[in-house]
Amino acid sequence: MKQGFELEANSGKRILVFRPSVSVGSQSTGGMFEPNAEWTETAKSNIQVALTDLQARLGNEVIVAPEAYGEDALVVEEHMALFAAVSQAVIDYQFFVGNRLPTKKRDNKADVFDWSLGDGVSDLPGADQADYGLFIFNKDAYGSTGRKILQVVALLGPGVAVKSGEHVGYAGLIDLRTGDLLWLNADAAMGGDVREVDGSEKRVRQLLEDFPGSDIGEE
Amino acid sequence: MNARFFRGGALAVFMSLACAMTPANAHKLRETGQTFVVADSDVTVTPSRDWNRLNGKVGKRTETWTLDGEQLNDITFFGGIRAGDPLVKERSKKHEPLPKFTSSTLLVEVPELLEGTYRTYKELAAFRLLSVEPGSFLGSEGVYFTYEFTDVDQLTRKGEARAAIIEGRLYMVTFDAPRLHYFDRTVADFRTLVDTAKLR
Amino acid sequence: MSRISWLTAICATIFASTTPLNAEPAPAPPPFAGFYQPQGVDEIGWWREDDESERRLAASPLVIRDEKLSGYLKEVLCRAVGDDRCNATRIYVMREPTFNATMSFNGTMRVFSGLLLRMRNEAELAAVLGHEFGHFESRHGLNRFKAARTGTDVLAWGALLASMGPSYDTRRTYQSMEISVYGNLYRYGRDHEREADLLGLGYLNKSSLAPQAASHVWQNLMGEIEASAVAKGLKKPKFNAIAFTASHPPHGERAAYLTALASPDSSTRDYGAQRYGETLAEWLPTFLDDQIKLNDFGGSEYIIANLAKDGWTATLWNARGELYRTRGNQRDLVHAVQFYSNAIALDDSLAIAHRGLGLSLFKTGERTRGQQALARYLELAPDSDDAKMIQMMLPQETPL
Numbered sequence: 001m002k003q004g005f006e007l008e009a010n011s012g013k014r015i016l017v018f019r020p021s022v023s024v025g026s027q028s029t030g031g032m033f034e035p036n037a038e039w040t041e042t043a044k045s046n047i048q049v050a051l052t053d054l055q056a057r058l059g060n061e062v063i064v065a066p067e068a069y070g071e072d073a074l075v076v077e078e079h080m081a082l083f084a085a086v087s088q089a090v091i092d093y094q095f096f097v098g099n100r101l102p103t104k105k106r107d108n109k110a111d112v113f114d115w116s117l118g119d120g121v122s123d124l125p126g127a128d129q130a131d132y133g134l135f136i137f138n139k140d141a142y143g144s145t146g147r148k149i150l151q152v153v154a155l156l157g158p159g160v161a162v163k164s165g166e167h168v169g170y171a172g173l174i175d176l177r178t179g180d181l182l183w184l185n186a187d188a189a190m191g192g193d194v195r196e197v198d199g200s201e202k203r204v205r206q207l208l209e210d211f212p213g214s215d216i217g218e219e
Numbered sequence: 220m221n222a223r224f225f226r227g228g229a230l231a232v233f234m235s236l237a238c239a240m241t242p243a244n245a246h247k248l249r250e251t252g253q254t255f256v257v258a259d260s261d262v263t264v265t266p267s268r269d270w271n272r273l274n275g276k277v278g279k280r281t282e283t284w285t286l287d288g289e290q291l292n293d294i295t296f297f298g299g300i301r302a303g304d305p306l307v308k309e310r311s312k313k314h315e316p317l318p319k320f321t322s323s324t325l326l327v328e329v330p331e332l333l334e335g336t337y338r339t340y341k342e343l344a345a346f347r348l349l350s351v352e353p354g355s356f357l358g359s360e361g362v363y364f365t366y367e368f369t370d371v372d373q374l375t376r377k378g379e380a381r382a383a384i385i386e387g388r389l390y391m392v393t394f395d396a397p398r399l400h401y402f403d404r405t406v407a408d409f410r411t412l413v414d415t416a417k418l419r
Numbered sequence: 420m421s422r423i424s425w426l427t428a429i430c431a432t433i434f435a436s437t438t439p440l441n442a443e444p445a446p447a448p449p450p451f452a453g454f455y456q457p458q459g460v461d462e463i464g465w466w467r468e469d470d471e472s473e474r475r476l477a478a479s480p481l482v483i484r485d486e487k488l489s490g491y492l493k494e495v496l497c498r499a500v501g502d503d504r505c506n507a508t509r510i511y512v513m514r515e516p517t518f519n520a521t522m523s524f525n526g527t528m529r530v531f532s533g534l535l536l537r538m539r540n541e542a543e544l545a546a547v548l549g550h551e552f553g554h555f556e557s558r559h560g561l562n563r564f565k566a567a568r569t570g571t572d573v574l575a576w577g578a579l580l581a582s583m584g585p586s587y588d589t590r591r592t593y594q595s596m597e598i599s600v601y602g603n604l605y606r607y608g609r610d611h612e613r614e615a616d617l618l619g620l621g622y623l624n625k626s627s628l629a630p631q632a633a634s635h636v637w638q639n640l641m642g643e644i645e646a647s648a649v650a651k652g653l654k655k656p657k658f659n660a661i662a663f664t665a666s667h668p669p670h671g672e673r674a675a676y677l678t679a680l681a682s683p684d685s686s687t688r689d690y691g692a693q694r695y696g697e698t699l700a701e702w703l704p705t706f707l708d709d710q711i712k713l714n715d716f717g718g719s720e721y722i723i724a725n726l727a728k729d730g731w732t733a734t735l736w737n738a739r740g741e742l743y744r745t746r747g748n749q750r751d752l753v754h755a756v757q758f759y760s761n762a763i764a765l766d767d768s769l770a771i772a773h774r775g776l777g778l779s780l781f782k783t784g785e786r787t788r789g790q791q792a793l794a795r796y797l798e799l800a801p802d803s804d805d806a807k808m809i810q811m812m813l814p815q816e817t818p819l
Contacts (some may be wrong), residue, residue: 118400
């Protein structure tokens with residue numbers, strides 16, 4: 001969490017939620033078929049349910065980011081990819097004690113948390129109507145990332161045990177004027193199978209634990 | 220180019236963590252004002268701001284520095300690659316060979332060598348060289364070049380590099396960073412750093 | 420006829436035959452049942468239930484946004500599988516150098532540029548797209564069909580047509596085969612492959628294109644894999660010895676079988692070679708370059724030679740020159756000089772051929788001739804991104 005950042009419940013701040021990047025089991029490019037489209041649909045709607053919940057608890061106004069088309073869509077997508085990279089860097093080099101970069105170690109001592117997406121975020125669709133942006137990135141790659149493919153066994157149908165590869169989830173709150181990362185929750189080994197309602201809730205709960213101003217983590 | 224070169228699989232994450240867990244192997248600070256040898260070679264640099272040196276290597280005679288993590292800014296030094304060698308360590312010499320620096324490689328071909336290395340290793344087609352110009356490096360005639368590519372994590376990065384061939388060996392420094400925000404943020408620091416590079 | 424009973428009927432037909440070579444021509448496909456629709460209504464109303472991944476795909480930096488190209492692919496798909504099916508599909512061309520095409524549940528098809536490079540004509544492209552489509556279409560019935568199947572072995576073939584893109588993990592698994600470089604193979608059960616292929620061939624039989632092209636794709640890919648292995652000093656892959664291919668016939672037999680499945684009166688049909696060549700002409704130099712820069716000498720040689728069967732062009736000679744110059748040993752450089760010269764003989768305005776020639780001459784010690792070629796390159800392409808660097812290699816004018 002960025003130093004000096006507090007988000008009070010019912011503070012009247014508006015949070016812009018970007019379409020969560022949710023992919024379950026396959027990647028958006030280079031994936032042969034996407035038999036897990038069903039799973040992804042389920043996961044998405046489950047996450048949406050959990051987010052609605054969040055809105056109710058926070059009492060902050062949560063706005064859905066408007067649809068982006070054409071060039072705008074490309075820019076949003078690039079920001080999402082950057083968000084994933086920044087989150088991974090935060091995990092690798094600030095969260096993991098044994099792996100900290102020396103300059104970040106000093107930051108930690110001084111209680112500095114200095115990560116950013118850059119002020120280009122202020123031009124994202126919908127950014128002019130909100131103070132903060134919530135980015136959610138959830139990837140359950142059963143095997144690999146990016147262009148990589150599902151473990152073949154997954155394609156034989158639901159119910160077949162799938163060898164787990166990577167599970168990464170990040171939820172981050174960004175200051176929409178500066179692009180500064182105000183708060184990040186990330187877990188590279190999350191529990192919960194997002195395909196199940198309980199699993200999704202657990203996953204979103206984990207992601208949104210300690211969300212500033214909420215009481216989600218305490219339940 | 221460092222651990223991110225391997226990044227893209229669960230394996231990569233574990234690799235970068237595993238080799239960094241013990242304090243003895245922790246990443247090292249490179250502080251302002253001191254002169255450091257890089258890449259186990261006869262090249263030294265004198266930073267004017269603090270940097271982190273990552274403890275993993277992408278190949279023999281390489282070294283990577285970063286501010287925020289190689290995903291976000293990555294300066295890689297190549298300290299005298301020998302003829303017959305690839306730029307980075309091959310996954311398998313026989314099955315997945317990388318292009319080699321040879322005794323007949325021309326300076327103007329060095330950008331293509333980097334391009335071929337990235338494209339082969341990461342299986343990319345989305346890579347383009349943007350500019351290739353003469354300039355001096357390590358006190359010798361060198362080549363300055365820039366490029367852009369979309370990596371396996373779907374993020375588009377820009378790159379800038381300087382290289383020279385001295386006594387039959389290739390010396391080079393590359394800087395890769397996401398084109399969104401991060402490249403512009405650190406490129407000036409990169410140039411300042413490379414300007415201090417000297418051959419002992 | 421419902422899908423299950425249709426599939427069962429097909430299998431009955433197959434089981435009835437004594438050997439694969441006696442198989443009947445693949446039958447016409449059933450009426451199209453439409454694509455997967457997400458189940459459940461989004462009552463919450465946050466985002467519409469579109470396919471998330473297609474939205475992201477459309478915004479991906481890897482999509483080649485060329486309407487002429489994607490429009491053409493759509494046309495070919497329509498010729499292959501008919502309008503019902505193709506109009507429900509959206510095709511994206513990806514700037515990815517490997518041989519792959521994929522299809523998602525809701526009708527999103529991705530075709531990799533590496534695949535387009537390897538197709539010689541429309542019929543081959545249609546065979547692959549049709550096979551993809553067939554694989555995908557039969558999946559819905561497959562799960563249900565799994566329960567009902569007889570369990571008898573069915574010869575499966577053409578798995579290579581349903582190749583997956585490479586991944587770091589699966590590539591290592593297949594390293595001994597070298598197929599990893601060309602896309603990995605689905606370990607579908609033989610029955611599944613069989614159904615997909617039948618459907619795929621079924622489409623083609625009904626179409627205006629020559630279904631025999633399916634076997635050519637297979638042959639070419641095998642040839643490429645072998646050439647790649649040989650150039651690396653590896654043993655030729657024994658396609659029979661490897662687990663997945665144990666369920667597939669060796670390629671000679673397969674080619675014959677594929678031919679048998681093609682309806683007999685179709686062999687005089689159109690291959691669409693000219694149409695394909697013309698449409699791809701604009702992109703060919705780029706896709707060739709992408710391939711050469713993957714550092715697979717044998718595979719790239721094979722692809723270039725294959726393309727040259729229709730005649731050597733300046734582009735092809737130049738590509739071969741680049742290939743040899745990149746590997747760069749002294750013998751290679753001598754060859755490269757020849758290849759670039761051949762390109763220039765066919766098209767003197769091809770600037771990069773002059774560049775390649777110049778550099779290769781330098782590297783074989785012929786500086787003066789090299790400088791002449793580089794000077795010509797600069798004449799033709801004064802604004803190229805390396806012009807200043809090349810300029811430095813020319814005799815410098817002395818100040819007056």
